[in-house]
Amino acid sequence: MVDSQFGISEAELTTPLKDLSLFRVSWYMFDQQPFKVFISISQIICGSLLIINRTALIGAFLFLPIVTTILLIDLTFMPLTMANAFAWRLSFYILLDFMILWHYKSKMEVIWNEVWQSVNTKFKYPIWMYLLLPLVAVAIEIAGILPKALFYFILNPEQTWSGVQGIINKIIS
Secondary structure, eight states: OOSSSSOOOHHHHTSOGGGSOHHHHHHHHHTSTTHHHHHHHHHHHHHHHHHSGGGHHHHHHHHHHHHHHHHHHHHHHSOHHHHHHHHHHHHHHHHHHHHHHHHTHHHHHHHHHHHHTTOOOSOSSOHHHHHTHHHHHHHHHHHHHHHHHHHHHHHOHHHHHHHHHHHHHHHHO
């Protein structure tokens, strides 16, 4: 959030992309918004939840996807020596996170039982209703487009109509 981790130097910005390492290119990409702010805020929220005893379990659950994503990014983009160092460090953090989850194992058992004991694999509805789901999904997508299309048609009818005719012509030909 304070421009201290991601980004590349001015000299690297003038370097051709093919001459930059994958790590430097990725560091440039991670410096873009809203990615940087989202990552920063999610890590701050996660850390805050982990510090507070009442919310530590939620923080421990939130930490797992964050640290897994960071670990995958590190293993993918960092040079091998840095990636190995970060893999060990993040693996240790994951172990600590699992220790928090183990500490709350009685609450975890309640969650596990609530989720898995009421699972029923029998279909509640006739199979033909499930086969209609793709059609319903397409209808919902079209329904979402209609207000926007109507807005543009009211705003600029000639241009919108010519665009619709162009799409129809592409479909037909």
